[in-house]
Amino acid sequence: MKIALAQVVTGANLAENLRIVEDRVIEAAERGADLVVFPEATMRAFGNSLLDIAEPLDGPWVTSVRQFARVYGITIIVGVFTQGDNDRVVNTLVVAQPDGLSSYNKMHLFDAFGYAESESVLAGESPTVTTISDVNVGLAVCYDLRFPALFAQNAAAGAVVNVVSASWGAGECKIEQWMLLARARALDTTTFVVACGQADPKAAGVPAVPNAPTGVGHSLVVAPDGTVLAEAGAGEELLVVDLDLTLIESTRRQLPVLANQRFRSVRA
Template sequence: MKLALAQIAVEGGDVAANVDRATDAIESAAARGADLVALPEIFNVGYFAFETYQRNAESLTGPTLTRISDLADEHDIAVLAGSIVEDLSLTDGETPAEEGLSNTSVFFDRDGRRQAVYRKHHLFGYESAEAELLVPGESLGIAEFEGVTVGMTTCYDLRFPELYRDLAEEGATLLLVPSAWPYPRVEHWNVLAQARAIENQCFLAAINGSGSYEDATLIGRSTVYDPWGTLLASTGDDPELVVRDIDPTRVEQVREEFPAWHDRRR
C-alpha cells in the first residue's frame, strides 16, 4: 500500500483556502500513485480558530466533505478527511448527541463512499477551548480498505493507550492520527506515536498540520512508524506531502518474530 500524509498549511478560519490546499494535496498524492491520503485535524477551519467553530461547522454531507468525496472518486484514491467541525444537529444518524459540535473524521474509499466516521474521544482542555465547545465521540473508528483494517484516532487521543489497544483488538493494523499538535511538546509527539506503534505492533501514521494561529504554532513532523517502532518517514515543520510504501504483511511478521502481542494477559 502506498500511503500519503498531507501536511498542509492551515490558516485559522480561512476555510476556502484550506480546502483548496487539501484539494491540491489529494491531487498530488493521486498523481504520485498513493492508494490512501490522510489530512490533518480540523484542516478546513484550523484547530485553534475556536471562535469560528460554530459558524464554520458542517454536516457529514456539507460542502467540505462533499468536495473530498468527489475528489476521492475522481482520482481513484481513498481519503481520510481528518477532521472537520461537525454540527451534530445537521447530521442524521450515527450521532452521539442530538445537538452540539464534534471533531469528526471521515474515511472515504476510492469511489468517494463514506466507509467510517470517527468523532474524537478525548477533548483537549489544557490551554484549549476544545473541551468547552465540542461533544466527545463514543464509538471506535474502523474502516476496511483493500484488505487492511484502519483505526481512526485524533491528536490528543495519542495520550490514551487504551483506545489504541481497543482498535488493535478489533483488528486494526494501520492506525491513523490526524493532528494539530503545537510547540513546545515535540518530544511528547515523537515518543507517544512511536509507543502506540510498538505496544500494538501496528503501523502508525501521525498527520500534523503546518502554520501558526495567534500564539499557537504547529510542529509539523508528520511521521510513519512500522510495527517494530522503526521510523519510516518524517517531515519538518513546513508543508510537505509524504508518500511511503507500507507492507501490511509486516504486522504479522513482527508479531511472529517478537510475540508480545500474542503473550498478552488480560
C-alpha cells in the same frame, strides 16, 4: 499499501482549505498513493470560530472531499467539524473512499496545557476501524495519541494500521512527545502508525493563532517494531511511504504483545 501524508497549514477560509486539499490529493494520486491523510482541523484551523462552519456528513465541504475521492480514485482521510449540541461541534475524521464514506469522532478532548477543547467540542463515544484497499485501518485524532487503550481497541478489532490526524500544540518538548508517543503506540499494538499533523505555521510562513494548537509538523510513519520509516520536517510537505504489510505478521511472531496481554482496557 502506499500512503501519502499531507502536512499542510490551514486557516479560517473553508474554500481555500478545500483548494489545499484538492491540490495535495492530485499530487498524492500522481505519486501512486492509495490513501492520502490530512491533519486534524483541515476544514478550519483551531483558533477560529468552529460553530458557524460545522456541517453534517452530507454537507457541502465533505461532499466536495467525496467528489475528489471519486474523481482522482484515491481514499482521503481529513479532519472536519460536524454538528454537536449545546453550542459545541464534533471533531470528526472523515474517510472518503471512491465508493463510500465512514468517520470517527475524536474521543479524548484536549483539556491540557492550558487549552480546553471540551468548551467548544463534544467528545465522541466509540472507536472506528475501517477497511481501505482491503486493509483494516484504525482512526485517532491528536490527543487520542496519549491513550494506549484506544489503539489497543483498534488492534483488537483487526486494525494493522492506525492513522492519527493532528494539530499538535507547540511547546517545550512537544515534538519529542509527539514522536515518542507515535512510536510507543506502534509498539503497544504492533501496528503501523501513520501520524499526520498540521505543519508549523512559522516554518510555512503563515501567522500562527496565539494560544491555539496550530501544529508543529514532523509527521511520521512508524513500523510495527517502532522503527521510524519516514519523517517530515517542520514545514509543508507531502510525505509518501509504501507500507510493507508483511511486517505485521513477522513482528507479531517475534513480539506477540497482543497475544500475551492479560489486562483489558477499562475507563478510570
